Amino acid sequence: MRCIRRQIVALLDCSGYAGWDVGVHFVDNHRIQQLNHQYRLKDKPTDILSFPFHHTKTPEDFRGHATTDDDKNLGDMFLATPYIVHHCRSNNESLPAHLPVLFTHGLCHLMGYDHELDDDFLVMASREKEILQKYKTKNRN
Numbered sequence: 001m002r003c004i005r006r007q008i009v010a011l012l013d014c015s016g017y018a019g020w021d022v023g024v025h026f027v028d029n030h031r032i033q034q035l036n037h038q039y040r041l042k043d044k045p046t047d048i049l050s051f052p053f054h055h056t057k058t059p060e061d062f063r064g065h066a067t068t069d070d071d072k073n074l075g076d077m078f079l080a081t082p083y084i085v086h087h088c089r090s091n092n093e094s095l096p097a098h099l100p101v102l103f104t105h106g107l108c109h110l111m112g113y114d115h116e117l118d119d120d121f122l123v124m125a126s127r128e129k130e131i132l133q134k135y136k137t138k139n140r141n
Contacts, residue, residue, distance in 0.1 A: 003096070004024065004099070007099060007100055007103060008022060008024060008103060010135055010138060010139070011100060011103050011104055011107060011131060011135055012107070013138075014131050014132075014134035014135045014138060015104075015107055015111070015131045015134075017074065017107075017111075019072060020066075020072045020073065020074050021072060021073045021074065022073075022074045022075065022076070022077065022107065022110060023075070023076035023077065024076075024077050024079070024103075025076060025077065025078045025079070026078075026079050026081045027078050027079070027080055027081070028080065028081065028082055029045040029080050029082050029083050030045075031078075031080075032045050032046055032047075032049065032078060032079075032080035032083065033045040033046075035049050035078055036049060039051075045080055045083050046080065046083065047079065047080055047083050047084050047087060047102060048077060048078065048079050048080070048084075048102050048105060048106045049077070049078045050075060050076070050077050050078075050106045050107075050109035050110050051075050051076045051077075051078075051110075052074065052075040052109065052110045052111075052112065053073040053074055053075040053076075053110070054066075054074075054075070054112070056111075056112035058112065059108075059111055059112040059113045059123070059124075059127070060111050060112055061112065062112070074107065074110040074111065075110040077103070077106035077107075077109075077110070079102060079106075084098065084099075084102065100132065100135055101128075101132065104128050104131050104132055104135070105128060107131070108124050108127050108128055108131075111127075113127055
């Protein structure tokens, strides 16, 4: 768990949200499917779901309004451990290498990014790439 905490703290720092809170919950496939059905009307498991604390019109527009420690809460991420492990095994990918990618994806959703439209997908993918590049550079040093 310390490794996961270090990854989250580093990714928050790389995204410009050092000191902000985020909840990370590991659940089974049944629970993620329930959440996916309840909140996205998709009755199937998925790897990660994010529930932002701040509701935004544009990504990260809430940032300037966060004046108290209570405001510095990005929200919660739910990750389906069995789903993720299966994905890693199927794609010959290591779990430690894949988790920062998932965490970054979830953090971007918590910041207000989405990928429903092609243009939004490109903006979110660019932000994810920026964060992961900073993260990889930071972890080399």
